[in-house]
Amino acid sequence: MTGTVRIDGLATDLCLPAGPGPHPAVVLRTPYDRRRHRGELRGWAARGFAALAQDVRGRYASPGDWHPYGDHEADDGAATVRWVxxxxxxxxxxxxAGASYGAHCALAVAAEADAVLAAVPALGLAETARETTGPERLLARAGWWWEHGDRRVPDPTPLDPAVLDRxxxxxxxxxxxxPALWRARRREPPAAAVPLLAVGGSRDPFAEDTLRLWRRWPGPARLLLGPWGHxxxxxxxPEARPGHRIDLGAVYTGWARAALGGTLTGRGGAVALGGSDHWYPASDPSPATRHPFGTLGGLRLLRGAEFVADPGRPVRSDTLDVPRHGVPDRCLLVSRPLPRPVDLLGPAEARLDAVADTPSADWAVRLVALDPAGRAEPLATGIVRRDRPGPFTVPLGHLARRLAAGTRLRVEVAGHHFPAHARNPHTGEDPATAVRLLPSRRTVRPHGSFLALPVVRGARRTDPVQEIQT
Structure with a gap:
């Protein structure tokens, strides 16, 4: 470690390579304590990069007030790049470079940098608060805000889950x-025609944000998506295999050299297939295979073509248990056992012909894999907000999974996915300010609904390191 410096007053650790230079540099700005990155800085320096980690304004050793996702991140980041x-x-x-909030900081200075590395990016205030389809992300945001919001250092006491019912x-x-989190408006993430490496995990809550960033980036863009969480x-x-172990430090530095050397063009990358040891090129997905509801060749309706979505007793996100008795709280369907292994690689969606008797309704679709012993494992979840009847689509995100022979698919259509997502009150009021809750009667028309899955056969395997660096 070379030492700590102050850049515009902000505490910054600097680590230089052993050689005389000059050197390219990597800048990491973080609200999570720059000292936690010292090993990472040494790794960059050992590969010939000057490396800096900086506490953002108002956090740890940096002065000022902490305003998450504020405009100061762009200004402070630009000042740091100029200093370098x-x-x-x-x-x-x-x-x-950066991960999570640090990726937001990196993207904020995209126009000032020569390349951007954004891992599991939390793109912005409103972007983290709500799905692009409308519903509020409650559990993840409450946990983060309880620990970090309006504080110089994290709150060591755990969040009481009971507060989420308030x-x-x-x-x-x-x-x-x-409160300002729920008033924030979405903004397009900063972008520049410089090389981008977007890194994500298929189990990360921001996986779709990572994919969207990669698809829309105007410059050369690479994607690395593995069977990982945040x-x-x-x-x-659980679906990760030995073939998915990868030295991220070596991948990052190899990509950075290629990016700064001007050898990267176009869009590419690699996606891991969970449940196998394989990686596949990140490319246009295969056409989805439709699995109709209620037909012999598709999904069999078990119960709940008509159900009640009660925000006082919402379908929960933290359990895969399904009640078998009483008034149905969801529409429940199941497939026949798969006769052979199936690889799913690409975006999935459910198309619903469904109606609600309330002015606003959330529709949550959860896809679950049931192994031959009946054990349940979550595959995908999507949720949309609707204020009008008629057929509509519920995106289920990007799947990258191998399903073993004998696996059955369970599909649940519900009105809530709590506490991962806030409860829709069904009154037409803003869920952020509503205090009155009403039940909602729902009807799913099976013969007008289907599940679309990206089944692939004979795809070309690839080396993720080669895909990222060429």
Whole structure:
């Protein structure tokens, strides 16, 4: 470690390579304590990069007030990039890098940098608060805001899950910035025609944001998507296999050299297939296979073509248990056992012909795999908000899974997915401010509905390192 410096007052750790230079640089800005990145800085320096980790304004050793996702991240990041380029050891090339909120910081200075590495990106205030389809992300946001919101250092006490039942939603926490989260408006993420590496996990709540960023980036873009959670290789999913172990440090530095060398063009990358050891090129998905509801060749309706979505007793996101008695709280369907293994690679969706008797309704679709012993494993979930009747689509995200022979698919159509998502009150009021809850009667018309899955056969396998660096 070379030492700690102050850049516009912000505490910054700097680690230089052993050689005389000049060197390219990588800049990481974080609200999670720059000292946690010292091993990462040494790794970059060992591969010839000057590496900096900086506490963002108002966090840990940096002065000022902490305003999550504020405009100051772009200003402070730009000042840091200018400082780097003015140093004798700098060759003028800068990679802005970061994970989660740090990826937001990196993207905020995309126009100032020469390349951007965004891992599990939390793109912005409103982007983290709501799905693109409308419903509020409650559990993840409440947990993050309880720990970090309006604080210089994290709150060490755990969040009491019972607070998530409180109404109104914007009064659940006593953090001053919590209500503003629900008033924020979505903005397009900053972009520039510089190389991008977007890294995500198929079990990460921001996986679709990572994919959307990669698809829309105007410059050369690479994607690395593995069977991981928000902590990437440090948090592998149950479907991860030995073939999915990857040295992210080596991948990052190899990509950075190619990006700064100007050898990357177009869009590419690699996606891991969970349940196998294989990687496949990130490319246009195969056409989806339709599985109709209620037909012999598709999904068999078990119960709940008519059900009641009661926000006082919502279908929960933290359990896969399904009640067998009483008034149905969801529409429940199941497939026949798969006669052979099936690979799913690409976006999935449910097309519903369904109606609600309330002015606003959320429709949550959960796809679950049942192994031959009946054990349940979540595959995908999607949720949309509707204020009018008629057929509509519920996106289920990007699937990358191998399903074993004998697996059955269970599809649940419900009115809530709580506490992962806030409860729709069914009154037509804003769920962030509503205090009154009403049950909603729902009807799903099986013969007008289907599940579309991206079944692939004979796809070309690939080496993820080669796909990222060429």
């Amino acid at each position: 380029r003015a140093q004798r050891w700098s060759d003028g090339k800068v990679v802005a 109404l109104p939603l914007n009064g659940v926490l006593d953090r001053p910035s919590w 902590r990437l290789t440090a948090g592998p999913a």
